[in-house]
Amino acid sequence: MDFLRAGVRRHTFARIQCRQLHLLQNKAYVEGKWISAGSGNVFKVENPADDSLIAKVPDMGAADAKKAIDAAAEAFKSWKNTTPKERSNILRCWYEIVEANSKDLAAIVTAESGKPLSESYGELAYGNSFLDWFADCARHVKGEMILSPWPNKQIMVTRQPVGVVSVITPWNFPFAMITRKVGALLAAGCTCVVKPSEDTPLTALAAIQLAEQAGVPKGVINVITSSRKNVAEVGKVLCEDPHVRLISFTGSTVVGKVLSAHAAKGVKRVGLELGGNAPFIVFPSADIGRALDHAMLAKFRNNGQACVGANRFLIHEDVYDQFVNGFKEHIQKKCKLGPGTHEGVTCGPLINLEQAKKVSSFVEDAVNKGARTLVGGRFATDLGNKFFESTLIDNVKPGMKVYHDEVFGPVASVIKVKSEEEALEIANSTKHGLAAYVFTKDLGQAFRMSRDLEFGMVAINDGILSTAEAPFGGIKESGIGREGSMHGVEEYTEIKYTLMSGLEK
Numbered sequence: 001m002d003f004l005r006a007g008v009r010r011h012t013f014a015r016i017q018c019r020q021l022h023l024l025q026n027k028a029y030v031e032g033k034w035i036s037a038g039s040g041n042v043f044k045v046e047n048p049a050d051d052s053l054i055a056k057v058p059d060m061g062a063a064d065a066k067k068a069i070d071a072a073a074e075a076f077k078s079w080k081n082t083t084p085k086e087r088s089n090i091l092r093c094w095y096e097i098v099e100a101n102s103k104d105l106a107a108i109v110t111a112e113s114g115k116p117l118s119e120s121y122g123e124l125a126y127g128n129s130f131l132d133w134f135a136d137c138a139r140h141v142k143g144e145m146i147l148s149p150w151p152n153k154q155i156m157v158t159r160q161p162v163g164v165v166s167v168i169t170p171w172n173f174p175f176a177m178i179t180r181k182v183g184a185l186l187a188a189g190c191t192c193v194v195k196p197s198e199d200t201p202l203t204a205l206a207a208i209q210l211a212e213q214a215g216v217p218k219g220v221i222n223v224i225t226s227s228r229k230n231v232a233e234v235g236k237v238l239c240e241d242p243h244v245r246l247i248s249f250t251g252s253t254v255v256g257k258v259l260s261a262h263a264a265k266g267v268k269r270v271g272l273e274l275g276g277n278a279p280f281i282v283f284p285s286a287d288i289g290r291a292l293d294h295a296m297l298a299k300f301r302n303n304g305q306a307c308v309g310a311n312r313f314l315i316h317e318d319v320y321d322q323f324v325n326g327f328k329e330h331i332q333k334k335c336k337l338g339p340g341t342h343e344g345v346t347c348g349p350l351i352n353l354e355q356a357k358k359v360s361s362f363v364e365d366a367v368n369k370g371a372r373t374l375v376g377g378r379f380a381t382d383l384g385n386k387f388f389e390s391t392l393i394d395n396v397k398p399g400m401k402v403y404h405d406e407v408f409g410p411v412a413s414v415i416k417v418k419s420e421e422e423a424l425e426i427a428n429s430t431k432h433g434l435a436a437y438v439f440t441k442d443l444g445q446a447f448r449m450s451r452d453l454e455f456g457m458v459a460i461n462d463g464i465l466s467t468a469e470a471p472f473g474g475i476k477e478s479g480i481g482r483e484g485s486m487h488g489v490e491e492y493t494e495i496k497y498t499l500m501s502g503l504e505k
């Protein structure tokens with residue numbers, strides 16, 4: 001009840017304050033206090049559109065990470081005993097405070113990630129929907145009674161929070177990836193240490209200020225910030241400290257494997273949401289107009305920097321020319337490159353130079369091996385060093401990087417296919433298995449593709465499938481576990497079996 005009252009009181013205060021609050025924060029948050037790194041070191045957070053300095057934040061190391069984990073472990077002792085309703089009320093309160101502050105938050109998301117303001121608003125609404133959803137879920141975690149084989153015994157199964165969770169989040173959805181993980185784990189009764197990407201720590205710090213106002217008690221959420229230099233040592237502590245029971249990570253498959261190996265030493269659970277290499281398949285029966293509109297969303301949302309982003313367009317030969325010509329027109333007409341704060345911009349800069357070089361090298365590799373550039377293909381150097389043109393290439397063949405690997409940028413690669421079997425074979429010929437998109441009006445084909453595509457998520461006739469209500473996650477090297485939906489909360493629980501024996505009179 002105290003948590004509930006504190007939440008409501010702070011929420012009322014927040015409503016009054018939020019219009020004057022500047023959510024930019026340059027300290028980390030541990031045990032309910034805004035603190036510097038033990039070393040006093042800081043690192044710069046820059047705007048990818050123009051490299052201007054936004055803020056300097058603590059450059060924390062292993063000792064700071066340990067302190068944050070200890071705080072989360074201490075807070076777990078009381079947070080795990082709060083009632084689901086108390087946790088639900090705090091989550092709802094956080095949701096409402098975010099709603100009231102979404103303008104400020106969106107400005108921070110755009111400043112540090114480069115995405116257009118309209119997309120930042122979209123991310124705020126999407127990310128906040130997880131807080132709303134998990135506020136509901138908190139009250140629906142269930143156990144079960146199983147019929148026992150013995151006359152005088154009962155089998156009781158309950159779900160309990162796993163404990164302290166290390167949360168490591170990426171830069172591409174700096175708000176939504178926090179709420180998708182933290183909302184779920186709070187609902188389950190866990191506490192956490194969040195380590196946001198070094199490219200986008202400010203959104204995390206802003207979001208947690210609002211969680212604090214919503215009445216999340218001290219130590220329940222801790223946020224530590226580290227530069228790339230310290231990330232390896234901090235990641236190791238976040239995975240290996242004995243208090244940590246689960247590591248939840250969204251990011252590259254390469255890093256996911258490293259974290260998973262650390263976690264294995266302590267037999268810890270992992271939730272991994274890793275790279276994708278999504279096929280976008282268009283069959284002759286499809287509504288091509290619809291496929292084109294959704295191709296734009298699946299490819300150019302967040303400038304292609306999404307693990308569910310369409311990577312390989314597998315287009316049936318009967319509709320190939322129609323689709324490719326239409327795609328070219330759509331890109332030329334609809335993609336506007338520029339700083340995310342400018343009116344009408346749909347694609348911002350890539351997040352950093354490393355990413356920009358990777359995207360450009362993928363296109364160069366494809367073109368050198370015979371691909372044809374139909375739109376874009378170069379840096380827009382007049383805008384800066386991280387703006388890459390929205391690009392369409394076809395004649396894409398095995399052996400090219402774009403064919404096998406995730407480009408994670410605004411490059412659409414088109415491959416002509418002759419049959420359903422060929423489309424399926426190419427689609428599945430990857431070590432990844434996150435999202436796949438299929439456009440068809442043939443019902444049998446839709447069901448076959450849903451069944452046979454080796455991906456955790458399949459969208460039929462749609463280019464966007466993420467929502468708080470659905471289980472998000474991949475198979476193969478795209479990850480382990482699910483986020484969102486009720487499954488997303490259950491990931492943060494342990495199943496306990498209690499045998500109730502001696503029931504005879």
Ligand code: SIN
Pocket residue numbers: 172173250305306307308309466
């Ligand atoms: C991601 O790309 O990491 C997440 C995208 C989404 O939630 O749709």
